[in-house]
Amino acid sequence: MGLVAFGLLALSCAWSVVPRPATAATQATQVQAPAPARPEKPISAFYRETWTTRQGLPHNQINAIAQTPDGYLWLGTWEGLVRYNGLEFHQFDRSNTPALKDNGVRSVRAAADGAVVIGTSRGGVAVKQGDRWRTWTRADGLAQDEILDAVLDRRGRLWAATESMGMSMLEGGRALQFNVANGRLPSDVVFSLLEDRDGSMWAATAAGLVHVVGDRAIRVGTLSGLPQAPVFRLLQTRAGVLLVGTERGVYRRDASSGRFERLSPRLPEDGVPSLTEDGAGHLWIGTINNGLFRLSGSGVEHFTSRRELPNNRVASLLADREGSVWVGTNAGLMRLSDAPFTTWNSEQGLTDDYVRAVAPAPDGGIWIGTGRGLNLWRDNAIVAGYTKAEGLPGDSILSLLQARDGSLLVGTYTDGVLRLRDGKVVARYDSADGMPGSNQIRALAEGDDGTVWIGTTRGLARLRGGQFREFGVAQGLPREFIIALHVARDGTLWVGTSNGVARIVNDEVVPLDADLVRGAQDVFDFHEDADGTMWLATDRGLLRYSQGRLRGLGLEHGLPVDTLFSILDDRRGYLWLTSNRGVLRIARAEAEAVLAGRRAQLTVDHFGEADGLVSSQCNGGSGPAAMRDGRGNLWIATARGAAAVDPGSLQSYRHGLPRVVVEQVLADGKPVHLDEVLRLPAGTRKLEFRFAALSFQMPRFLRYRYQLEGFDPGWVERGNLRSAQYTNLDPGSYRFHVNVSAPGLDQGWSSEVTSVAIEIAPQPWQRRGFIVAAILLGLACVYAIYLWRVGSLRRRAALLEDTVAERTRDLRLHAERLRESDLEKSVLLDRLGQQSEAFARMALEDALTGVGNRRSLDAELQLAFGRALRNRRPLCFALFDIDNFKQINDRYSHAAGDQALIAVAHALRDALDGAGMLARWGGEEFAVLFERVPLERARDICEAMRQAVERIDCSAYAPDWRLSVSAGIADRAGTLRIEDLVARADALLYEAKRGGRNRIAG
CATH class of the missing domain: 2.130.10.10 (YVTN repeat-like/Quinoprotein amine dehydrogenase)
Structure with missing residues (x-):
């Protein structure tokens, strides 16, 4: 194996030592201690998740990745700094963060104290510590503002690698420069930095590697084993081994001799801009042209854009504290993680991805039936595949049964039942051999006596002693489309059909x-x-x-x-x-x-x-x-x-519950600076807390509870909601507590509670002395007003008696005039009401077909979508299009086209029968909104609507023409916007068109 042996043999023990404490230089690559050991999976079996600008990234090129101790993931892009909490991205750029002088973020480092160190393309170095920011530029001593990398070392010194003026070190008011001019560097282009565990600094330059000890820079020349090539990236493993990513591959440094050697001859001599080490000690190498590599106990693995990597240029890598590997490329971000489920498909040798049936095979194997043949899995690999090329009459496998005699029964889509031994077809049962029913076999079962039950789409067949017997509707089955079979312990056969279930006891069918x-x-x-x-x-x-x-x-x-x-x-x-x-x-x-x-x-x-x-x-x-x-x-x-x-391995994927981070506090809708105690001004009435437990592997399992001490009598459990709001708060002292649980992983409430202290100052009038004085003054004022009011009422009473008689006479005359006027207004209002109803109906109704128009459906879709999101109810949306409608206009006239539109609208409306809302979407398109209707039910209704259109007789206006429609139907699941739901239905409509029209897709 050559040099690979360092990872597999010589260093395997060294890399297993207890990890050293995190430093500013290693925080980005250090992960938590791994969970209990699991069988090593190939990269192709890892779960993959990808983000681009479509999923919320401001830019697709990920220049740098870091993780702070609180768990946040930080990304450097050309459009700013991005923070990710596992559910959403938050962007920092020049528009919302004055400390960021430039949006081009070239490097992101996480310091041991939680600070985020950001190197920008033209804006120097910015450091985020909590909610506070600080920026260093040339005015503060940097050699230039074009920064390729920046590190805060353990002594608090700032090191900055620049694009063309060497390297700067700032400490207090002192600035130390390293460049070609002062003889300290071989090149003024410094790509990256690494703080060694001994406190020295390594610098990767365009002319090789430099080791800075104190104020002295030592060049590491080619005599040490490094090639004469630029150095891009540096990594020190947990065992202390220095890895150097160069323009010609990766090299490792021998600690005893100080010499460098190739990491592995199986790695390409390509530029290496990124390196990381995961919790298992595996090395991940990102290249400029050849994608991603992993060195592990299985050797060297290669992962490229052919297997969903967004791009083969891997600019950044990070192994996070949960064991996921984050890959930043020129075309997006990817997360690779060892998930509980492993999927075996064509990438691992399966004959087809579409799997219909799985069944046990001898010696611990698994039979896998797909749309293109039969496969045998054994010992963590696909070891055999059987298709038409290997003698099967057809490729599509629907059902499997490992028989008691050692043979395998295979139910096919069109070729009946096959009996296989050692991969060879030794018998075949189909309609040509007298088997009742059809040759489409969806279920197989075997009794203790060897009786074989065969479920077809046209009935149930029993094979006993070489003879068939048929069971169908005539024998008592609720339907002849057989879906499932089960032989119970007492010998009863349970039969699942497309219209109910039955049991067969002693050849008697008992419907259930x-x-x-x-x-x-x-x-x-x-x-x-x-x-x-x-x-x-x-x-x-x-x-x-x-x-x-x-x-x-x-x-x-x-x-x-x-x-x-x-x-x-x-x-x-x-x-x-x-x-x-x-x-x-x-x-x-x-x-x-x-x-x-x-x-x-x-x-x-x-x-x-x-x-x-x-x-x-x-x-x-x-x-x-x-x-x-x-x-x-x-x-x-x-x-x-x-x-x-493996259900028993779920616990090994369970990480310790993450600490909840309070991301933001809003007071009366305005952000509040996060301190140990939030001191809020008088008059504050509304508080909103936004929080998240930072986990990238199990955010869907997390559940939250919170309590505002001084307001809530106990904990408030809110499921997976990540915010809490309080209104009408009185002045005083409060304490907000929040913690997390993961019941789906059998983890109760975390013992670690995140707390925030709040003090709301009282208004002057809310203080006790002011309140007492105000009460006394108020009582005096009330008594004075009472005296004045009594006198005023007496004077007014006399005046009112004189005017009442005169006003009564005037009011009587005025009342008669009003009655006459009211009669005229009533007539006018009736006419206006009739006109208003007509206009309202015209605004929401299609004039030609009489069904709703797009405006009416748009309004209802907006309301229904909101209700479905709030209540987690089903919502489906379908688009119908009249097939070849233009030909009706061209062949029979536009008048015939209008009649066809009317007929289709009425047929769709009648078949819908109030189960949804129908509207003319535009032209020959109609839309249907199904609220609180599951997708399966909505699809059945759409099929009935399609059949209703087929039955339209259009001979009166379009002789020899037969109307039909195509439709696409989508449900709300997985969408957060109405536009995505409509777009999915529209895409499915075109899929139906491409599939031959007159069909429903979805």
């Missing part, structure tokens, strides 16, 4: 009316408990059948989605449920409590792409779509591969 519970129809999976209790995954939630009774759990009990595909018991007290929107985990004890009425809501752990699922879309309708293997791992079929998770 699942529709009586929550309206469930599609039954996708079964799970049987040891006591015979049966759990059903359906399109309307999770059902439990026990002692002859069905009960269900759904959206109202806390499930985020109620179309469930599979049920797995991890034997650790949890049920895992798969869906189109990720994997859910619920505690079995909680589910039992809710079903028994002892508890109102479930606590649901929701796993998605942030947890390693390449796609949150789990597959169902064939099977097994999920399974538990012999080692306790759960396997799940998804649209982008086979995902696996």
